[in-house]
Amino acid sequence: MRHTLIALVEDRPGALNRVLGLLRGRGLGVYSVAIGDSEKPGVKRTTVLVDTDVAEQMIKQLNRLIEVLEVIDVTHAQYVVRETALVKINAPEPLREEIRAVAEGFGARIIGGCTQTVVVEMTDTPDRLGELIERAKSFGPCETMRSGSLAMALGAPAQRTNATVPEEASAAWWAQADGVS
Amino acid sequence: MTDTAPASRIPHPASRTGAQVMCEALVREDVEVMFGIPGGAIMPFYHAMWEYRDRLRHVLCRHEQGAGHAAEGYARSTGKPGVCIATSGPGATNLVTPIANAWMDSTPLVAITGQVSSAVLGKDAFQETDITGITLPITKHNYRCTRAEDLPSIFREAFHIARTGRPGPVLIDVTKDAQQARVVPNWDVRIHVPGFRAPRGVDPCAVREAARLLAGASKPLILAGQGVIISGAVAELRQLAERTGIPVVTTLHGIGAFPEDHPLSIGMPGMHGWVHVNRAIQECDVLLSIGARFDDRVTGKASTFAPRARVIHVDIDPSEIGKNVKVAVAIIADARCALSALLDETPPRDAAIWLRTIRETQATHQHRQPYLRRPEATEDELMPHDVYAALDAELNARGGYRVVTDVGQHQMWAAQLIEWRRPRTHITSGGAGTMGFAVPAAMGAAIAHSDETIWAIVGDGGFQMTNQELATIHQEGIRNVKIAIVNNGYLGMVRQWQQLFEGRRYSGTPLSGPSFASLAGAYGLRGFTIDRIEDAREAIRAAWDHDGSAVLDFRVEREANVFPLVPPGSSIGEMITREGAHA
Numbered sequence: 001m002r003h004t005l006i007a008l009v010e011d012r013p014g015a016l017n018r019v020l021g022l023l024r025g026r027g028l029g030v031y032s033v034a035i036g037d038s039e040k041p042g043v044k045r046t047t048v049l050v051d052t053d054v055a056e057q058m059i060k061q062l063n064r065l066i067e068v069l070e071v072i073d074v075t076h077a078q079y080v081v082r083e084t085a086l087v088k089i090n091a092p093e094p095l096r097e098e099i100r101a102v103a104e105g106f107g108a109r110i111i112g113g114c115t116q117t118v119v120v121e122m123t124d125t126p127d128r129l130g131e132l133i134e135r136a137k138s139f140g141p142c143e144t145m146r147s148g149s150l151a152m153a154l155g156a157p158a159q160r161t162n163a164t165v166p167e168e169a170s171a172a173w174w175a176q177a178d179g180v181s
Numbered sequence: 182m183t184d185t186a187p188a189s190r191i192p193h194p195a196s197r198t199g200a201q202v203m204c205e206a207l208v209r210e211d212v213e214v215m216f217g218i219p220g221g222a223i224m225p226f227y228h229a230m231w232e233y234r235d236r237l238r239h240v241l242c243r244h245e246q247g248a249g250h251a252a253e254g255y256a257r258s259t260g261k262p263g264v265c266i267a268t269s270g271p272g273a274t275n276l277v278t279p280i281a282n283a284w285m286d287s288t289p290l291v292a293i294t295g296q297v298s299s300a301v302l303g304k305d306a307f308q309e310t311d312i313t314g315i316t317l318p319i320t321k322h323n324y325r326c327t328r329a330e331d332l333p334s335i336f337r338e339a340f341h342i343a344r345t346g347r348p349g350p351v352l353i354d355v356t357k358d359a360q361q362a363r364v365v366p367n368w369d370v371r372i373h374v375p376g377f378r379a380p381r382g383v384d385p386c387a388v389r390e391a392a393r394l395l396a397g398a399s400k401p402l403i404l405a406g407q408g409v410i411i412s413g414a415v416a417e418l419r420q421l422a423e424r425t426g427i428p429v430v431t432t433l434h435g436i437g438a439f440p441e442d443h444p445l446s447i448g449m450p451g452m453h454g455w456v457h458v459n460r461a462i463q464e465c466d467v468l469l470s471i472g473a474r475f476d477d478r479v480t481g482k483a484s485t486f487a488p489r490a491r492v493i494h495v496d497i498d499p500s501e502i503g504k505n506v507k508v509a510v511a512i513i514a515d516a517r518c519a520l521s522a523l524l525d526e527t528p529p530r531d532a533a534i535w536l537r538t539i540r541e542t543q544a545t546h547q548h549r550q551p552y553l554r555r556p557e558a559t560e561d562e563l564m565p566h567d568v569y570a571a572l573d574a575e576l577n578a579r580g581g582y583r584v585v586t587d588v589g590q591h592q593m594w595a596a597q598l599i600e601w602r603r604p605r606t607h608i609t610s611g612g613a614g615t616m617g618f619a620v621p622a623a624m625g626a627a628i629a630h631s632d633e634t635i636w637a638i639v640g641d642g643g644f645q646m647t648n649q650e651l652a653t654i655h656q657e658g659i660r661n662v663k664i665a666i667v668n669n670g671y672l673g674m675v676r677q678w679q680q681l682f683e684g685r686r687y688s689g690t691p692l693s694g695p696s697f698a699s700l701a702g703a704y705g706l707r708g709f710t711i712d713r714i715e716d717a718r719e720a721i722r723a724a725w726d727h728d729g730s731a732v733l734d735f736r737v738e739r740e741a742n743v744f745p746l747v748p749p750g751s752s753i754g755e756m757i758t759r760e761g762a763h764a
Contacts, residue, residue: 010376013325014313021317060500066322066342069376 002031003055004081004151005048007062008038008069015067019046022061028052032083032148043069047081047151078154084121084147085129086111090140091118099139106132193365199329200229200360203293206336207237209368212264214238214255214628215293216248220268221308223295225360240628240657243649245272247621249279250647253288254625257608258583260411262289262343263625269295270308273354277315278615280350284319285612286434287407289348291339292316298358299327313354321349322377329362334370341372346379347498348411380497383514383522391469391493391510392526398467400535401427402490404450404479407434408472408497408516410604415439417520418471424524426531428539430458432473433596436607441600447539451479452747453593456764457543459753462487464538471495472516475505476612485752495519546764556741563714565591565667565737569598571718572636572665575725583608583626584636587619587643589674591667593743595638617646620664624654627662627730634661634725641668641694651704654730662730665721666697669739677742681760682749701732712736 009015016035023030031049038045052058059071091099091113099118103110108122122132126149136142197205203226207215215237219227230239242248245267252263267276273294283290297306313323322342324335332355339351395401409418415438422429422439428447429439439446450458462468468490473479480486483505491509494502495516502511512519556564576582577600584599586592586609601607608626610618623637644666654662676690698708707727711720711734724731745756745764758764 014317017314018317025318057500057504060502063378064321064498064500066374066376 001053001075002049002051003073003075004079004149005050005055005059005062005071005073006151006153007046007048007071008040009035009044009046010067010069011042011044012067015044015065016046018065018067019048019062022065023048023050023058026052026058026061028058032146034148034150047149049149072153074151074153079151080154081125081149081151082123083126083129083149084123085133086145087120087122087133087136088117088143089120089136090116090142092116095139102135106135108132192363195365196363197366198225198229198360199332199355199362199364200225201232202329202332202364202366203336203355203360204229204233204237205366206333207264208233210336210340211261212237214240215264215266216240216242216251216255216625217266217293218242218245218248218268218272219266220270220272220295222269222297222357223266223272223293223360224268225357226266226293226295226355229360238628239266240624240653242621242653244647245275246278246617247624247647247650247653249276249290249292250282250615250618250621251625251628251650251653252290252292253279253283253286253618254585254608254622255629256283256288256290256348256625257286257622258605258626259629260289260413260605262291262340262348264291264293266293267295268308269297269312270310272308273310273312274315276352277319278613278617280316280352281319282610282613282615282618283350284321286610287348287411288350289343290350291343292350292352294352294354295360296325296354296356299356300358302327302356313352316350316352319350320352323352323354325354325356326359327356329359329364330367332359332364333366333368337370338372338374342374342377345377347408380499380513380515383512383518385522387510387512388519388522388526391512392523394467394491394493394510395425395427395469395523395527396530398465400461400465400489401425401467401469401532402461402465403427403429404432404462404468404470404473405429405435405438406432406471406473407438408495409435409438409520411472412497412516412518414471414517414520415604417517417524419443421520421524421527424529425527426533426536427469428461428532428536430462431601432476432479433609434611435473436596436601437604440602442602445536447543449596451476451753452481452749453597453743453745454479454747454753455543455597456546456745456756456758457539459747459756460542461539463489463752463754465490467491467493469493469495471520472497474501477505478611480505481747481751481753485754546758561713562738563712563717563736565594565669565735565741566598567714567717568665568667568735568737569594571721572638573599575718575721576636577602579634579725581632582606582634582636583630584638585609585619585623585626587637587639588614588616589640589643589672590669590677590741590743591638591640591673593674594667597743616640616643619643620647621650621653623662623664624650624657624659627654627659628657631661634663637662637664639664639666640673641666641670641697642672642692644697645692645694648700651701651706651730651732655705660729663724664730664732666732666734667737668694668697668734669737669741670694671739674743676740680740680742681746681757697732697734707731709733710736
């Protein structure tokens, strides 16, 4: 199944390569990766959507990477997700009004264009972006660019699940942290 | 107007070249020997090394793979990180096999490679290879250093990572200009690797739960792996076993973690483990695994492994927990800390009835076990078992030895037929199964332990993969390596599978070689050829007493097999005990 992981990764050369290399080595399908600066200097926050049946195991292996400071799997937690898409839509003059109406309906914006096409920008859930793109195709061939999903868990910040072993960790804590049965 | 040079042209009195900083860093890390081969991109380092030759011994190997395995042999026999060096491009790629081997076997290894100058990086310069990219999945971590000022902290971190927690290989790739640049090194480096977490302490709740399971078990079993040896927990393991009477199984890499002449030792499990050991695993109700990772050569078909057991898994690496088998209690800790904590919580008990059952199974199969006795053969044919019987007798009569084995039939026979007693006396390539490991690794161990005799046991296939290191052994004046070639003229393990599972189609397995004794002579070593039973012990004694390294070519029966054998993909409960017979 598809898991949504949020990882804090030190901004060192090759760090992202290491993360993706590990997923590749396990033969996992990566749906999207988004990476950018976090609130901490020198640390990137990344959202990875990956298809796997062994997420716990994979997260532990990710945690072995030196640059990986923290990984959380928010799939079953309370979280929000957004993605941005740029869609270049075939837009000869007679269709422009209709396209404008469609974009408005989706809460998207036309941010550029020429005589033949317009570029629409939309930020929403991945599913909703998919709907926009399907609709855009009805106007003719289109070109799409998606940012990859950004996810954020709800609740207090700095919630860490894989910090250093607490001195007095309980069995229940370990069971939760390591997914052992 | 003045003849003094501009200030910027005068080197600071404390400035050093990057290469000198590298040497200084190695001295600071207590490195005493390194194995390598120079080349263009690493020449500045070799230039500086000359000034440090009284403190840093360099062993010039004949192939970088040999250098890497030699460093592994040094590391595995001492517990300290081994160091190997290569130039860029092919030199670096030749290190890939030993790095992968060290990765699979958790061996602390620091590999240092030269790299083309940063100005031409990425431009397909002569002997340029992206070695940090290549070694990404087979190193704990790797570094590309392009600035001399980064060297002190990189070396400090690299050694820390290689030896801390679950040990493993770290590669440092240093561009030529970083080796040449002058810097005033800042040695006041603090290790700051926030993403590198080694467990501290032991979870007391998990320990109590484990102790409770052990106390309530009627058929408990201890599975001891290399983690016991790495953490130096041999005494603690013995205490726990003796206090509880729980029988101890040792994995291939766990050999030496528990003395095999101890009444609680029952032997090796897995693909070539003993019938009574595999049976015990299948019957036990609590399995305490310490520093072992449930490799498929131990578990057989993992879903059928230890079906009745609740597994207590002690491992320093959280990612091993639940990877291959389901775990009831996980103790993520250094084996010694975990064993100490368990000792505090575990009351004395005994498991005498259970042990007796295991011994009965052993006795039932013992007299039918051709793999323990000398297999039937024509009278004067030298069987592999004769070689091991002679070697075992001599090793345990003399002491002061370590044995390095390669990969294949001879390796399994060594694990089975020699009675192992001390940690770090059995060194082999387990996880990666790297043929060609033994000869250079024995050389590395011999340098670390010049007062001991290092036996390499190797097949004729593996020997011919790295035997060029005989020249290194001779040039370095290494006198304590004795190489026993179990020579059957086949890639024997593959041939055995072809015999048992592929209708004796010996495709690509018959193997010829030179006269190995003559080859040894050509390299300046003593050579022996042994093809009769009565000469085996005598030759071993003569080689041992010979003041110099030696090669013994044991020409054994060509189609002897390793038994018992769990067929690939089967449960370890299903064993072939000889051709056509199952247990």
